[in-house]
Amino acid sequence: MINMKEVELDSSVDVDRLSQLTDGYSGADVANVCRDASMMSIRRLMDEAREQGLRGEGMQKLLMQQQDLLASAVTQEDFEIALSKISPSVSEVDLEKYQEWMDTFGST
Numbered sequence: 001m002i003n004m005k006e007v008e009l010d011s012s013v014d015v016d017r018l019s020q021l022t023d024g025y026s027g028a029d030v031a032n033v034c035r036d037a038s039m040m041s042i043r044r045l046m047d048e049a050r051e052q053g054l055r056g057e058g059m060q061k062l063l064m065q066q067q068d069l070l071a072s073a074v075t076q077e078d079f080e081i082a083l084s085k086i087s088p089s090v091s092e093v094d095l096e097k098y099q100e101w102m103d104t105f106g107s108t
Contacts, residue, residue: 003030003031003034003035004034004038004074007034007038007073007074008071008072008073008074009073009074010073010074010075010076012075012076012077013074013075013076013079014076017076018076018079021079021080021083022083022088023088024088024090024091024092024095025088025089025090026088026089026090028089029086029087029088029089029090032082032086033079033082033083033086034079034082036081036082036085036086037074037078037079037081037082038074038078040074040075040078040081040082041069041070041071041072041074041078042063042070044069045062045063045066045069045070046059046063048062049062049063
């Protein structure tokens with residue numbers, strides 16, 4: 001997963017399953033899913049801070065204290081949550097047009 005080369009992946013990540021779930025996604029769509037999934041740990045911490053009523057400096061302090069959680073590995077669930085928010089931008093019609101072009105002109 002080239003988009004996640006700098007990010008630790010949890011052992012729960014099933015790349016084959018993610019490949020199936022991203023059928024019809026463009027490269028940019030997959031990059032967005034990866035970026036969103038990698039941000040899940042910070043979102044969880046920010047949600048926790050909001051639940052505690054923290055704002056501004058209080059939130060920053062909590063984030064600094066929880067550095068280990070910020071660096072936690074991205075899980076399969078993180079990817080699936082990201083996929084639920086990001087839809088593929090490539091339609092079946094687009095794929096059919098591309099295939100017709102490839103059948104006619106081929107690749108060089």
